[in-house]
Amino acid sequence: xxxxxxxxxxxLQHEVQRLLGxxxxxxxxxxxxxxxxxxxxxxxxxxxxxxxxxxxxxxxxARKTLGTLVGDLLGSYxxxxxxxxxxxxxxTSSDSLTWVDMQMKVSLPDADFAQAEADLKELVHLRxxxxxxxxxxxxxxxxxxxxxxxxxxxxxxxxxxxxxxRLREWTGDMNRMRQAMSEALQSKEVxxxxxxxxxxxxxxxxxxxxxxxxxxxxxGAIAVDGWASIEExxxxxxxxxxxxxxxxxxxxSWRQVVHEAPKFELRYFEVGGKRSAFYQETKNPTKTRxxxxx
Numbered sequence: 001x002x003x004x005x006x007x008x009x010x011x012l013q014h015e016v017q018r019l020l021g022x023x024x025x026x027x028x029x030x031x032x033x034x035x036x037x038x039x040x041x042x043x044x045x046x047x048x049x050x051x052x053x054x055x056x057x058x059x060x061x062a063r064k065t066l067g068t069l070v071g072d073l074l075g076s077y078x079x080x081x082x083x084x085x086x087x088x089x090x091x092t093s094s095d096s097l098t099w100v101d102m103q104m105k106v107s108l109p110d111a112d113f114a115q116a117e118a119d120l121k122e123l124v125h126l127r128x129x130x131x132x133x134x135x136x137x138x139x140x141x142x143x144x145x146x147x148x149x150x151x152x153x154x155x156x157x158x159x160x161x162x163x164x165x166r167l168r169e170w171t172g173d174m175n176r177m178r179q180a181m182s183e184a185l186q187s188k189e190v191x192x193x194x195x196x197x198x199x200x201x202x203x204x205x206x207x208x209x210x211x212x213x214x215x216x217x218x219x220g221a222i223a224v225d226g227w228a229s230i231e232e233x234x235x236x237x238x239x240x241x242x243x244x245x246x247x248x249x250x251x252x253s254w255r256q257v258v259h260e261a262p263k264f265e266l267r268y269f270e271v272g273g274k275r276s277a278f279y280q281e282t283k284n285p286t287k288t289r290x291x292x293x294x
């Protein structure tokens with residue numbers, strides 16, 4: 001190769017390098033965006049484990065290839081036609097009967113979905129060619145080959161940019177849905193349901209009622225021979241958890257709360273000639289609601 005040819009070729013090669021770097025950087029931005037969507041588009045699990053579930057989704061998504069991410073995106077977040085109702089996941093433990101399942105989706109007409117699917121598959125192919133086969137496909141040691149590579153890279157950038165802008169729109173839709181979901185979760189009704197197990201229709205999930213924790217703490221603090229006075233427990237709870245009142249759960253007294261809660265057994269004992277209500281925690285799924293012992 002002559003010196004004059006080197007002077008002509010080097011600027012062409014540098015421009016190819018610049019264009020290739022620009023394309024790869026945009027593809028990396030695209031992969032970051034799609035990973036964020038796939039990681040956050042669904043959150044399912046017991047309320048007290050949601051942050052761990054979210055972290056696991058993010059960690060698992062970080063190691064996926066673009067092809068796998070596209071497969072996850074299509075049919076889960078981006079769907080054709082009407083969005084169907086969620087199929088609930090069964091809780092894995094009898095102690096996790098309150099289960100939160102949130103999912104966000106973008107619905108496209110069938111024709112738009114088919115076009116998006118084709119474009120995304122083409123993008124995966126384009127990315128693989130740039131990363132693994134670009135040097136094989138272009139003669140970068142000739143001026144003609146460099147100019148051909150520049151033309152191809154400019155066309156590729158246009159296709160990547162088109163897909164990236166569409167993904168930004170989908171990301172914007174997700175952010176708006178997450179904002180609306182966040183506002184809903186901050187409402188008193190949803191807070192009472194998740195934290196205290198009280199549904200907006202005034203029904204109570206007694207397996208996850210917020211009163212259970214204070215009742216267990218009171219039991220550990222004042223129980224004698226495994227049994228605690230409900231009257232004393234009520235006083236103990238009111239001093240430490242004033243927001244936890246029987247009325248929050250549609251009950252007139254702590255005795256009624258214990259009666260309704262499946263994790264406690266209620267019995268009456270004679271104490272100083274007076275009939276008093278006591279409770280203990282039970283693991284028996286068929287609990288004794290009322291029992292008496294002299």
